[in-house]
Amino acid sequence: MSKSERRFISGIHNYCDYWCEHCAFTRRCRIYIDKDPLREKSDGNPLAQDATNAAFWNRLADKLRETSLFGDKHNWDDTPDATFDDVPDEDWLEREEALQEASRRHVLCTIAEEYRKQAGAWLDAADADLKALADELMNEAANPFTQDDIEERARKIGEMIDVVAWYHTFIQAKVYRAVSGLVRSEEEDEPESDMLAEIRLHDANGSGKVAWVAIERSIGAWLHLRDALPAREPEILGMLTILDRLRRGIHAALPGIRTFRRPGFDGEVDDDE
Ligand code: SF4
Secondary structure, eight states, X not given: OOHHHHTSOTTGGGGSOSOGGGOTTGGGOHHHHHOOTTXXXXXXXXXXXXXXXXXXXXXXXHHHHHHHHHOOGGGOOOOOOTTOOOSOOHHHHHHHHHHHHHHHHSHHHHHHXXXXXXXXXXXXXXXXXXXXXXXXXXXXXXXXXXXXXXXXHHHHHHHHHHHHHHHHHHHHHHHHXXXXXXXXXXXXXXXXXXXHHHHHHXXXXXXXXXXXXXXXXXXHHHHHHXXXXXXXXXXXXXXXXXXXXXXXXXXXXXXXXXTOOOTTTSSOOOOOO
C-alpha cells in the first residue's frame, strides 16, 4: 500500500456525523478526498443541499453505501452478467418489508421521529424570537457600561442553532439504521450464519454510538438555547425530555455502544504523513 493510501482511515465515514466542515479528519477520509458529498451538485433537487432536510441525508446515505459496498464507481465493471437471475425473490421481498416495518415501528424510531418533527417545527418557528434576541443583543452592545462579551454570545447562539439543525434529521436516520441492524441481527429464521448477525449487530452499535454522540451534542445545544431564549423554555424542555428518553433507550437496546470505537474518532490514529 502506498504512503498516500495509508493515510486514509478505513471506514471512518461509516460512523461519522457527515459534518465535514467541522471534521478534523478530512485529510484522512477517502470520501472527502475523492468527492466531498456536501459540495456536490444535488441532481436538481434544491432540498438535497440542505442538511436539515431528509433528501440531503438520503442522497448522502446512497453515496456512502455505494462507496462502502462497491468502492469507487469508476472502477465498476458494468458488463451484464449473463448468469444473473434478476427475477425478484418474493419470499425475500416479503421478509424485507416485514423487517423494515418492524424497524419503523420500533419504539426508538418513533421517539426519534417525534424529535425530528418537534425540532424541525421549532426551527421553522424560531425566526421571530431569534431576531428579537438579536435586537436585545444589539441594544446591550450599545450600552457603554456592559461587561459582557456580546459578540461571543451571538456567535455561540448561531453555533448552537447549527448543531440542533444539523443533528435533528441525522439522529432519526442513524437511530433507524441502528434499530434496523438490531432487528435483523435478532431475526430467528435468518438463513445466513451467526457471523452475519454479528456484523449487523456491530453496525447497529456503531450507528447507535454516533446517534448517541449527536444526541449528547444536541442536548448541550438545547440547554444553551434554553438559557438564551427563556420564553421558549417549555418547548425546549419537551425536546430535552425526548432526547433523554432516546439516549437511555439506545443504551438499553444497544449496550455495545459503550465499548464501540468509531474508526478515527474514538481511538488513537497513527499520523505517519
Ligand atoms: S469522516 Fe465524515 S465528517 Fe469527516 S470528512 Fe469524512 S465524511 Fe466528512
